[in-house]
């Protein structure tokens with residue numbers, strides 16, 4: 092076992108569609124070292140989101156192994172502390188204001204103390220929204236919502252952030268700013284990042300770029 | 313507070329927004345059911361309670377009666393008083409008489425009281441509007457207020473009392489004279505029947521009028537506070553001579569109580585349906601909420617929330633609505649009970665039926681009595697039903713796999 096933040100070996104996943112089975116992942120290998128940033132590109136439907144869900148422990152692979160920091164435990168309890176997730180749709184809880192959405196990640200993990208509140212406030216400032224901390228998601232723009240989602244992903248000081256097309260719903264300028272922010276915050280916190288994106292410029296900003304083709308992850312063409 | 317409870321509270325009362333519609337309507341639905349249960353159970357309970365109260369205040373908790381007359385009253389009294397749990401006892405005689413004042417007459421019941429002991433068993437003096445029990449002697453009576461009004465007699469007047477003994481005397485061609493007695497008090501109990509047809513005199517007076525000698529019709533008993541009436545009744549019956557039995561209020565009115573209880577249970581059950589229907593609306597609203605929030609529920613899973621916790625979040629919303637609705641409903645219900653007499657009087661006045669109300673209703677006020685057990689039952693049932701209402705939505709939410717929920721567009 093390696094002590095990589097994340098390691099996937101020979102991961103396979105297929106879906107039954109009617110009589111046929113759709114082989115989405117055909118043996119994916121991936122190692123992400125601490126603090127490293129990795130981008131994944133690939134055609135729509137190539138299995139990027141499927142892989143991310145497996146890496147996050149939200150779904151089980153048909154075969155192959157996934158380990159976080161060398162341990163195969165990818166249960167809900169460990170996930171809350173070990174990794175942060177960011178999605179194309181921001182998935183903020185509409186009844187909670189920006190600050191409480193960030194704090195929610197800690198609440199699910201356990202007790203909220205003064206330290207946690209301070210960290211949530213600092214993160215809201217770090218993503219540039221200190222003035223909007225007590226606005227509801229409905230009162231924020233798309234870019235602002237994604238910033239809050241980034242703050243939430245970083246709330247529990249995870250070793251790894253998985254971001255699946257975080258700029259998919261944003262215009263180019265806003266998207267650029269969000270990716271810069273995400274890379275910057277992860278780099279300064281020493282958090283590893285796996286970034287799925289269709290944008291070549293965004294992908295190029297990661298230390299390592301990979302391409303998903305025919306259910307296998309490889310170096311870009 | 314665990315995150316799922318925090319989130320449940322926030323979904324019912326979102327930050328910075330006013331009371332949302334869903335919470336308001338659901339709470340009101342439950343509250344209405346609870347309020348109606350409290351009001352109706354209160355008024356129905358008041359009926360039985362008031363009758364019991366009145367009987368206990370005028371006749372004690374336990375009545376001892378014989379098939380005919382109780383011959384050796386002092387000996388029976390001695391036995392009764394020796395029974396554990398008996399605080400006091402008073403013998404009485406009772407029969408119908410005719411009274412006459414001027415050209416008006418009436419046929420009330422005369423109850424002969426043993427002045428030495430009556431106040432240790434009954435609370436008659438509390439019901440005296442004018443005069444006092446101390447003024448009563450063998451040549452005076454106390455009239456119930458409606459009776460006094462109907463014959464036009466007042467305190468200080470002298471009325472004539474005729475007993476059925478007259479018939480015997482007439483048959484024997486004897487000369488008879490009605491008994492002349494003074495009115496020394498006016499009594500108001502609050503029960504139509506008693507207030508319109510009761511005369512209180514001394515035991516001696518009654519025994520004279522009926523030629524009873526020293527026999528009595530019965531003995532009223534007050535039990536010591538805290539002792540069980542049924543136990544005392546059982547102990548009394550063990551020591552009472554042949555032909556003399558003790559009855560508690562519940563015994564004497566068991567048929568009436570049974571019917572009353574059946575009626576109460578039926579109505580409780582029917583009114584509970586308001587709470588159940590309100591709970592159904594909570595269920596359907598929460599189900600819609602689960603469907604609408606599919607992706608957020610997926611996110612909670614992705615953030616490390618366990619299915620059971622997600623379920624708890626929705627169940628708790630049912631619970632909170634139940635608790636809130638119960639609190640509001642209790643407040644509404646008790647407020648309505650507090651002003652019930654004003655409402656009844658107002659309706660009577662508006663419809664110009666005050667006199668009818670007084671004549672047909674047993675009591676001069678609409679009674680209400682709410683037992684703690686009934687309230688506890690209402691509270692527990694409402695909260696349980698509301699929590700159950702959250703169960704189906706909770707199960708739906710818990711069944712969602714985060715991967716599928718997040719994929720849901």
Ligand SMILES: Nc1ncnc2c1ncn2[C@@H]1O[C@H](COP(=O)(O)OP(=O)(O)OP(=O)(O)O)[C@@H](O)[C@H]1O
Pocket residue numbers: 106107108113115133134135136137138139140141142
């Ligand atoms: N639950 C599922 N059941 C059946 N098929 C599925 C399921 N999830 C994904 N697929 C299929 O797997 C394939 C890969 O889907 P996935 O969402 O991983 O693609 P993607 O690379 O993320 O695409 P995009 O860039 O458009 O987001 C698709 O053909 C999709 O239809």
Ligand SMILES: [Mg+2]
Pocket residue numbers: 139140141255256
């Ligand atoms: Mg995708």
